[in-house]
Amino acid sequence: MAQQIELKSTVKVTQLGQRLDQAIAELFTDFSRSRLKEWLLAGKVVVDDEVIMKPRHKVMGGEEITLHAELEDEDRWEPQDLPLDIVYEDDDILVINKPRDFVVHPGAGTPDGTVLNALLFYYPDIAEVPRAGIVHRLDKDTTGLMVVAKTVPAQTRLVRALQKRQITREYEAIATGTMTAGGLVDKPIGRHSTKRTLMAVSPMGKPAVTHYRVAEHFREHTRIRLRLETGRTHQIRVHMSSVQHPLLGDVAYGGRVRIPKGASEHLVSLLRSFDRQALHAVMLKFEHPVTGEPMEFHAPVPDDMVEITEALREDTMLYGSEENN
Incomplete structure (x- = not known):
C-alpha cells in the first residue's frame, strides 16, 4: 500500500x-x-x-x-542483519554514525547490503515510512552522522526542515593543496554531461551552496570544516574540486596523490594507500521533529583520517620549520 x-x-x-x-x-x-x-x-x-x-x-x-x-512502500527491500552504529534513538528518530563502504539506499549495482536494509531489520515498523525513514544521504565512502525518521510525521517534518535549511550539517575534510583562507562556493550542480555516475558544476544544475573554513595547514594539504546550505549529490566533493582543492583520495573528482617534498616513507605510504574521499559528517544539529527540542550530535573523526592527519601534522612540523629557516 x-x-x-x-x-x-x-x-x-x-x-x-x-x-x-x-x-x-x-x-x-x-x-x-x-x-x-x-x-x-x-x-x-x-x-x-x-x-x-x-x-x-x-x-x-x-x-x-x-x-x-x-x-510506494519498501516491502520489496529485504531486511538484513547488518551492524548499525546508533548514536541516539527515541520513538521518533534514529541518529547513526555511518562507516565507510556502506551505501545508504539500494540502487543500480547495489541491490542490498545498504543502510536501508539494515534499518528494516533493526526496526521492522520503519517499512511503513517512505524510503525506510531516510531523510538525507551520505556517499558510500563518506563517514559520519545521518538522522533517520521512524514515523511518517517525523520524516515529513524533517524533510521540510531540510528544505528550509533548518538542519545544520558540518563536515571535516582534508583537501589537496594549501588553502590560505575559508570561503563560500555558490555554484549550481547537475549531472555530468558525459560521466553519468558523476556530478558537475553546471549552469543548468540545481542551486548549491557550501561554506568552508581552514582548520589546519599542512605543506601540501589543508584540513577544513564545511557546512552545507543545500544537499546536492556529491556537493562537497564537486565544489572543492571546482576551486582546485579536491578532497584527498577522491580520484573521481581529481584528488590525485600529492606527495610533499622529502616526506617520510610512512607518510608517502599513507597518502598512496588512502582509498576514499577524506570526508566525515562530524556534526548534526536540528530541532526534534515532534518535541521541538534542540538536538546536536557529534561523531569522532574515523581512525583512517586521524592517522593521516597526524602524519601530515608531523611532516609539517618537521619540514615546515626547515623551509622557514
Whole structure:
C-alpha cells in the first residue's frame, strides 16, 4: 500500500517567471525531477488551492505549493542483519554514525547490503515510512552522522526542515593543496554531461551552496570544516574540486596523490594507500521533529583520517620549520 505524505512550501520571489516544474524541483529537493513531474501531471500539485497540471505554468513568487506525495512502500527491500552504529534513538528518530563502504539506499549495482536494509531489520515498523525513514544521504565512502525518521510525521517534518535549511550539517575534510583562507562556493550542480555516475558544476544544475573554513595547514594539504546550505549529490566533493582543492583520495573528482617534498616513507605510504574521499559528517544539529527540542550530535573523526592527519601534522612540523629557516 502506498504511503501518503503532504508537503508545503512557498515559491520564492527569486523564482519569478520560472516554469512550475522547475520551481517545485528547487522547492522539494528530496525528490527527483522526473518523480516530481509525474506527480505534477497526475494532479498531485496544488498552487494556491488550485490543482495545476501544466509543467510550463509560470510562477510569480509567493504562491503556496502543496505536494500530495504518494510513495510506494519498501516491502520489496529485504531486511538484513547488518551492524548499525546508533548514536541516539527515541520513538521518533534514529541518529547513526555511518562507516565507510556502506551505501545508504539500494540502487543500480547495489541491490542490498545498504543502510536501508539494515534499518528494516533493526526496526521492522520503519517499512511503513517512505524510503525506510531516510531523510538525507551520505556517499558510500563518506563517514559520519545521518538522522533517520521512524514515523511518517517525523520524516515529513524533517524533510521540510531540510528544505528550509533548518538542519545544520558540518563536515571535516582534508583537501589537496594549501588553502590560505575559508570561503563560500555558490555554484549550481547537475549531472555530468558525459560521466553519468558523476556530478558537475553546471549552469543548468540545481542551486548549491557550501561554506568552508581552514582548520589546519599542512605543506601540501589543508584540513577544513564545511557546512552545507543545500544537499546536492556529491556537493562537497564537486565544489572543492571546482576551486582546485579536491578532497584527498577522491580520484573521481581529481584528488590525485600529492606527495610533499622529502616526506617520510610512512607518510608517502599513507597518502598512496588512502582509498576514499577524506570526508566525515562530524556534526548534526536540528530541532526534534515532534518535541521541538534542540538536538546536536557529534561523531569522532574515523581512525583512517586521524592517522593521516597526524602524519601530515608531523611532516609539517618537521619540514615546515626547515623551509622557514
